[in-house]
Amino acid sequence: MGSGGAAAEPPPGWLLRDEASGTLYKRGRLLGEGAFGRCYQVTEVTSGRRYAAKAIPRARLAAPGIGDRVERERELQRHLRHPHIVRLHGHFADRGHLYLLLELCSRGSLAAIVRTRGRLSEPEVRFYLRQLLSGLGYLHGHGLVHRDLKLSNFLVTERMRVKIADLGLARRAAPPGRRWGALCGTLSYLAPEVLDRRGHAVPSDIWALGCAVYTALTGHAPFEARRRPELFRRIRGARYPLPAQLSPRARALLARMLEPEPAERASLEGVRGHPFLTEGFTPRTLSPRACHSVPIFVGQEPLCRLLRGLRCWRGCGCVPVTSVTPGGGRAPPRRSRGRTSAEENLY
Known part of the structure; x- marks a missing residue:
């Protein structure tokens, strides 16, 4: 399922209020869009703590399957505590949206x-x-x-x-x-x-x-x-x-x-x-530089000819090489028009 429905919805306001606790959050940058809502970086006004807030329009919660999926996510994540699973810190709602307040993963x-x-x-x-x-x-x-x-x-x-x-x-x-x-x-x-x-x-x-x-x-x-x-x-x-x-x-x-x-x-x-x-x-x-460039592991591993386009002599696969097929031809392009999307959802 694509994000077209989410994109058509108006965004939440710049200030979000948890009516139950009175807590105010300042909405920041858009982090991404999903099948049924947008995710924003938000900052708790009094403490300065930052979160990722998944904002689901109330109107979309009535769509078949959406409300159940959101409730399942909320209920499951409420009980999970692990360093490699995104943590749910809480949830609240205003007139237009339900918000899931999640751990912020700022590198995307x-x-x-x-x-x-x-x-x-x-x-x-x-x-x-x-x-x-x-x-x-x-x-x-x-x-x-x-x-x-x-x-x-x-x-x-x-x-x-x-x-x-x-x-x-x-x-x-x-x-x-x-x-x-x-x-x-x-x-x-x-x-x-x-x-x-x-x-x-x-x-x-x-x-x-x-x-x-x-x-x-x-x-x-x-x-x-x-x-x-x-x-x-x-x-x-x-x-x-x-x-x-x-x-x-x-x-x-x-x-x-x-x-x-x-x-x-x-x-x-x-x-x-x-x-x-x-x-x-x-x-x-x-290093955070690995988000946009090939890392060089100086001090952790011999350089092994860690230059772009060369293979590591130790076979550790440190550096990418030009993508070719086993027969020697260039691998097919990453995606072409009309090809089924690699991340097309079925839900």
């Missing part, structure tokens, strides 16, 4: 960083992936399946830590003998079993995370096509290009995460213990 999303950079280096992907696995393990440990993992739902804090956001589609894992067969989420990130109405479960989250890892490493989604039937055939057959710049360990990890049969797919522990994460160099920290 990994999707925005990848759009700016083109793609990320393998050390950076390891840095972020370790944190995402920690957050996802927490969700799964609480019996929750996210159902919409993607780069735009991975938000980066001021200190360059990544957090899982948007639990509007999350729900409890189906009990033994049952399955939730709803076709929801982001089109090109749906696992084969979800397309076949066998339901979302922990393995489908692993698949979606694998799609996100691929997109971060290459700059485009693994499964793209002009028409949905062809897209679905590629997903069911796990047919995706393997650009030459991917290291053998990255290729092997993607093969395990994008295994079509959920019973054969890597588990969360299997991903954590994969050589891509355990044997490759992972930086201890990232």
Whole structure:
């Protein structure tokens, strides 16, 4: 679902008031737009604390499914406390909007960083992936399946830590003998079993995370096509290009995460213990400069010829190279007119 409905709504005022507590918030810059509302940076007037406020127009809450999704997100996030999951601090309403007051992740999303950079280096992907696995393990440990993992739902804090956001589609894992067969989420990130109405479960989250890892490493989604039937055939057959710049360990990890049969797919522990994460160099920290340029890990790792366009001799995938297909030709363009959007939502 696109954001056209949200864009047509008038924005909230510059001063937002929580009528229940009397707290005033000053509305700041627009952080982004979602399927049913906009997100703004807001500042509590008395304390100066900054938050991200998801503003949902009251009129849209009456639309089919929207109110339930917002309530599910609010109820789930109210109980979650983890360093790699966006925290919900509270909620309030005025005459025009309902506001979810969320932890501010001021560096934006990994999707925005990848759009700016083109793609990320393998050390950076390891840095972020370790944190995402920690957050996802927490969700799964609480019996929750996210159902919409993607780069735009991975938000980066001021200190360059990544957090899982948007639990509007999350729900409890189906009990033994049952399955939730709803076709929801982001089109090109749906696992084969979800397309076949066998339901979302922990393995489908692993698949979606694998799609996100691929997109971060290459700059485009693994499964793209002009028409949905062809897209679905590629997903069911796990047919995706393997650009030459991917290291053998990255290729092997993607093969395990994008295994079509959920019973054969890597588990969360299997991903954590994969050589891509355990044997490759992972930086201890990232500079905010990594949001817009390739980092050079001086002092953390030998330079290894860390120059744009050259491959690391140690095979750690430190630096991107020109994207080519295994046969030597240039990889297909990132997106062309008429192609199914990599982040087209189905909800």
